[in-house]
Amino acid sequence: MSDNNVLLRVDNLVKHFPIMRGIFQKQVGAVRAVDGVSFEVKRGETLGLVGESGCGKSTTGRAILQLYRPTSGSVNFDGVDLVKLKGEDLRKMRRKMQMIFQDPYASLNPRMSVGEIIREPLIVHNVATEADAEERVKQLLELVRLNPAFASRYPHEFSGGQRQRVGIARALALQPSFIVCDEPISALDVSIQAQVVNLLQELQDQFNLTYLFIAHDLSMVRHISDRVAVMYLGVVVELATRNELYNSPLHPYTQALLSAVPIPDPVAETTRKRTILVGDVPSPVNPPSGCRFRTRCPIAESVCAEERPEFREIKPGHFVACFFAERFL
């Protein structure tokens, strides 16, 4: 199956982090951070990837960009399997895919000026001469609505929202087609979040960018995404177009997750029904057998402990990994 519309196809992606013990560093187990994830991202779309802390959403993003080499599976980007690439070939591909990080305080080198930070990818990838790079940095700063005169300033002179703009300018420097946004707004104040999200959307329209938008804020993901994937304990449990997923969630976890999000409207809050999950997320070192969610699932039955539910297309474009999803159709 080859679809020209698909920019990225992730197939059965697995990333385990080994746990070592003793002086001989023998492997005694593994954190199964990502355990068989498959999805596609179409050209020019935003795929939202949501889930709670520790569900493997950031690891998925990093494994796609080969910042973590996957344990198994394939990542097909623009017709090339990134997992098989290394060295110079991989470095060349990296131009086309960039990342925006969560913490704008930790992801910018405090000893480099903002101009140097944005220029670095251009120099590293040999795409611009010194003089051209200077000009390009100015353009990029203007693009993210920062004063080009700020190029000589250092990150500590900027607020969180402004630093995040610097991070976005750096990601755009090589004119990538795909950007992994890893919780780009969760460290920012509410009134600043809207500024950054609006900027990301404008840039997407302007350059036809494709985003993988990783976040735990389900309201913001609904706002920015075309399609949304929900992760739980290393697996994708549900994937659908935005309105389909939020209006008719079919996986019990998605239903509980959506009902837990507070709505800034006291009238709606008093009338809505909540599914409150019991207990905590189990450890990814020793995940439950069968369905990962069965230990907290309100409708679990014995089959859920024995078999892993297949991630299947229950309606066109709506995928779900639950034996009983038909009940909610």
Add this chain to the structure above:
Amino acid sequence: MTELLLDVQGLETSFKTAEGTVHAVNGVSFNLKEGETLGVVGESGCGKSVTMLSILGLIPSPPGKVHAGSAKFFDQDLMKMSRDEIRAIRGAQIGMVFQDPMTSLNPVLTVGRQLTEPLMLHLGMTKKQAEERAAELLEMVGIPNGKDRLSDFPHQFSGGMRQRVMIAMALSCSPQLLIADEPTTALDVTIQAQIMDLVKRLRNELGMAIIWITHDLGVVAGLAQRVIVMYGGFIIEEAQVNELFANPSHPYTIGLIGSLPRVDQGESKKLYSIEGLPPMLFDKPNHCPFAPRCKWVMERCWNENPVLETVAPEHRVACWADVKKERPR
């Protein structure tokens, strides 16, 4: 008419820093009735936490200083109390829960030891009585096998469980007032839903008043009866929760509510964004603190700082403009 539990008048607090004096709280007045839940909303640095810490006598001095104000708790002024007098109230009549349960629990003492301490100190229980009560408290906040878990250390609990322990501790002496400072901000949404459900249940059972500090308007909508919005160290709007969300009247409140996408609404219009950055608070402003970011700013806003004025029953706003009618008040 229920009695006033807490009456705060003209509170002013500042901090001396290397860069200058930060005027964190600049004349804040509010009150709280018995059994009422008050939401305090604002972004980082708006003075919401410092206000509560000032009332409780928990501002480290130096660098901090509470310059003016009174805080009547029943008939006693908390501001005029000696250290010992206020210590007898903190943890007994006023319980506190903070944002990060890992840093507010002592990692080297068992949970039992930390839970029994206030019981023995404030209520004069024997060790045995205190241990029995502590086990009951753990069960009350939904931690099964309370008795066995008393000998566990904080790191043996998950984040949500730790916050339950903090709530158990805050409620251990049956306080009339619970002050909760962003207690669910560090938690995942499904765990946040558990904690909010727990707080609502305990509020009904025990009848204490709650001050809930948060930046999340969704949480406030679901929990509070009355809301205070803070900006730049001032209260800029105050109203009953339904009134505030139905008729927000300060440009900042309007912007804040407008900048939030909703999980229950699909259409993807551009988010309203408040341009600019929150104030640095190095100078005590003699103009409206929001003037530099306000769309409706007038000349008067730069000359005089508006005071809270009643615009509707129990609805007070500090703004010279009648935003809805697009004219000065």
